Amino acid sequence: MSHRDDVILDIHERPSFGQWIGLSIQHMFSMFGSTVLVPILVGLNPGIALFSSGVGTLMYILITRGKIPAYMGSSFSFIVPMLALMKTTGYPGISQGTVAVGMVYLIVALIISFFGSDWIDKVLPPIVVGPIVMVIGLSLAATAAKDATMNGNNYDLRFFAVAMITLLVTIGFNMFLKGFLSLIPILLGIIAGYIAALLFGIVDLSGVQSAAWFSLPSFQIPFISYHPHMYWGAILSMAPIAFVTMTEHMGHIMVLNKLTDRNFFKDPGLTHTLAGDGTASIIAGFVGGPPVTSYGENIGVLAITKVHSVYVLGGAALFAIIFSFVGKLSALIESIPSPVIGGISFLLFGVIASSGLRVIVDKQVDFNKKRNLMIASSILVIGIGNAYLQLGQYTFSGLAVASVLGIVLNLVLPDKAFSER
Numbered sequence: 001m002s003h004r005d006d007v008i009l010d011i012h013e014r015p016s017f018g019q020w021i022g023l024s025i026q027h028m029f030s031m032f033g034s035t036v037l038v039p040i041l042v043g044l045n046p047g048i049a050l051f052s053s054g055v056g057t058l059m060y061i062l063i064t065r066g067k068i069p070a071y072m073g074s075s076f077s078f079i080v081p082m083l084a085l086m087k088t089t090g091y092p093g094i095s096q097g098t099v100a101v102g103m104v105y106l107i108v109a110l111i112i113s114f115f116g117s118d119w120i121d122k123v124l125p126p127i128v129v130g131p132i133v134m135v136i137g138l139s140l141a142a143t144a145a146k147d148a149t150m151n152g153n154n155y156d157l158r159f160f161a162v163a164m165i166t167l168l169v170t171i172g173f174n175m176f177l178k179g180f181l182s183l184i185p186i187l188l189g190i191i192a193g194y195i196a197a198l199l200f201g202i203v204d205l206s207g208v209q210s211a212a213w214f215s216l217p218s219f220q221i222p223f224i225s226y227h228p229h230m231y232w233g234a235i236l237s238m239a240p241i242a243f244v245t246m247t248e249h250m251g252h253i254m255v256l257n258k259l260t261d262r263n264f265f266k267d268p269g270l271t272h273t274l275a276g277d278g279t280a281s282i283i284a285g286f287v288g289g290p291p292v293t294s295y296g297e298n299i300g301v302l303a304i305t306k307v308h309s310v311y312v313l314g315g316a317a318l319f320a321i322i323f324s325f326v327g328k329l330s331a332l333i334e335s336i337p338s339p340v341i342g343g344i345s346f347l348l349f350g351v352i353a354s355s356g357l358r359v360i361v362d363k364q365v366d367f368n369k370k371r372n373l374m375i376a377s378s379i380l381v382i383g384i385g386n387a388y389l390q391l392g393q394y395t396f397s398g399l400a401v402a403s404v405l406g407i408v409l410n411l412v413l414p415d416k417a418f419s420e421r
Contacts, residue, residue, distance in 0.1 A: 009309040011069055011260060023307055024315025028323070031073045031295045031316075033187030036333050037348070038074035038290050040341055041143075042082045044091065045288060047217035047330035049074050052289030054320035056280025061310055061317075063276035064268045068256060069310050071298040071317070072280045075291045076352060077245050080139050081237040081397045082290060084388075091220045091288060093231040097238030098285030104242035105278025113271045124247055126363035128406040130356045131376045132244050135383030135399055137353030144349055148342030151202075158200045159339040166193030166343025174347075186344060193340035202339070208331045215327030220288030233391075237400040238291070244403065245293050249277055252294040259299065260308055370417040379406040 009015055015023060035053050036046040056072040064070075078101070085093040108120075148163030149155055170189030177185065197203045222228045253264050253273055264273060281291045298316075302308055323329060360376075367373050381387075383402035390396075 007306045007308055009307045009312070011067065011262075011308050011310055013309050014311045015307070015309060020311065020315050023305070023309075023312045024319055026305070027071060027298055027301055027312060027316035028319045029184055029187060031071055031298055031320075033184060033190055034076070034295070034348075035073040035320075037186065037190070037341070037344065038076060038079065040333065040336060041079055041345065042094075042290065043086050044082075044094075044290060045218045045220075045330065046333040047324040047326075048219060048288040049284075049290060050320045051217055051219075051324035052280075052284035052287050053292055054317040054324070055287075056283050056292045057317035057320075058314060059279050059283060060276035061314055063279060064264075064272050066310050067262075067268050068253075068264050068273065068276075069260070069302060069308050069313050070252065070256065070294045071313055072277065072292040073295040073298075074289070075245060075293040076348070077133075077136055077241055077248075077293070078238055078291050080136060080386075080399045081234075081241070083143065084397050085231075085234050085237070089231050089234055092222075092226050092228055093234035094238075094290070095220065095222065095285045095288070096228070096231050097234040098289070098291045099282050100235040100239040101242040101245075101291045102278040102280070102282035102285065104239050105246070105274045105281065108243075108246065109271045109274035109278065112274070117270055120246070120250075123407060123411070124243055125410060126359050127365050127372045127375050128379070128410050129244060129247050130359035130363075130365065131379035132241075132383070132399075132403050132406060133356030133359060134353045135356075135379060135402055136241075136244075137349045137351070137356065138380075139384050139386060139399060140345065140349045144342050144345035146342070147338040147345060149339075156339075158202055159337075159342075162193060162197045162200055162202065162337070162339040163343035163346070165196045166190070166340050167346050169193065170344060170347055186348070189344055189347075190336065190340060193343055194336055197337045197340055202337050203335060204337075205335060208328055208335055211331035212327040214325055215330075217324050217330065218288065221286065225288070233396060237397045240400050240403045240407075242291075243407070245291075246274070249274065249294055252299060255299055256302075259303055369415075370420060371413050371415060374413065375406055375409045378402070378409065 031053070035049055039046045039049040053073050060070060060072050081097065082094050085097065149160050151159055166189055169192040170185055173185035173188050181188070194203070219225065257264055277293065284290060284292050365372055379402045382405065383399050386398035387401060388396060388398050389401050
């Protein structure tokens with residue numbers, strides 16, 4: 001790799017010790033809000049999510065031979081099936097689903113090593129990916145509304161006020177902040193909402209006061225924390241969504257290619273990048289975390305600071321691991337009241353849905369074609385309505401059903417309906 005004069009630190013360059021600490025902490029905080037929000041929404045331990053994101057990032061850097069400056073954080077794409085599984089199997093089912101997601105990545109990486117990657121565009125064109133991403137966001141709308149309004153079984157105006165304050169302040173941060181602060185509006189919005197919740201008297205700090213400063217995260221390890229059984233419904237609910245997150249993964253690689261003036265699809269190759277991402281999720285599944293994926297927030301930090309060093313990303317991963325053992329921090333995160341989460345969720349889930357819409361618009365999908373209309377319509381209604389499939393003891397979420405149906409329809413439907421020929 002040759003050095004670029006237009007960057008401060010190139011991929012392979014190591015900062016001084018003082019710079020290393022400051023730059024790494026900056027990267028950690030850029031992903032902090034989103035990474036801990038996923039387990040909060042699902043009901044997992046945020047400390048474990050921090051730990052698994054840090055370890056996953058280090059493994060990703062190792063597998064990609066230290067050539068790609070990327071950070072692995074909690075993925076929002078799997079929230080829908082994880083919420084459903086928490087009510088049935090608990091974390092053991094989520095664990096198997098998370099490991100299955102990682103295995104899908106490894107299998108695809110192996111296939112690509114033999115056959116190339118052109119087939120991916122045929123299986124996951126914009127008409128399939130766009131509606132599925134929209135479903136991921138819109139199907140969570142009711143959950144966000146409940147968090148923002150309901151105190152137990154009763155409507156609470158204070159909850160709604162805190163949710164609206166959180167939402168509007170976060171929108172303001174997104175619109176008017178510059179520089180590094182513009183990369184952490186979620187974290188700043190949560191802090192502002194938490195302060196508002198304190199003023200409204202709806203925060204319980206007893207857990208923070210009783211928590212130890214240093215404590216081991218509540219790891220969920222098979223055969224130690226629980227005796228695992230095969231949860232095929234969990235596996236089949238989460239594994240298909242991996243194909244959707246792969247498109248996000250490849251999009252991030254494209255951005256990094258342009259940002260660093262490299263071609264990571266060739267060196268170290270898509271096989272290594274997918275294997276690194278998949279391994280990170282497998283590790284998360286074995287310790288109690290959610291599936292992980294590369295983070296756009298950290299790519300934004302790379303663009304602004306012009307610091308592309310993998311040593312800085314590795315340092316951020318180490319700090320995430322260290323922070324996961326701070327008991328009071330985990331307790332503080334868990335004390336965030338539901339209306340703050342609801343207010344943030346209004347924006348985040350909407351952004352996810354809008355991202356799916358942007359895929360359709362950017363790729364200029366033609367809805368005058370009956371084929372595209374049939375595929376998108378089926379995915380949207382089945383997914384948002386959560387028309388789940390129950391086969392004996394196995395349950396497949398509406399999102400999983402919609403994803404598989406969309407892929408199948410795309411492969412079997414002709415390009416034009418007979419009436420259009």
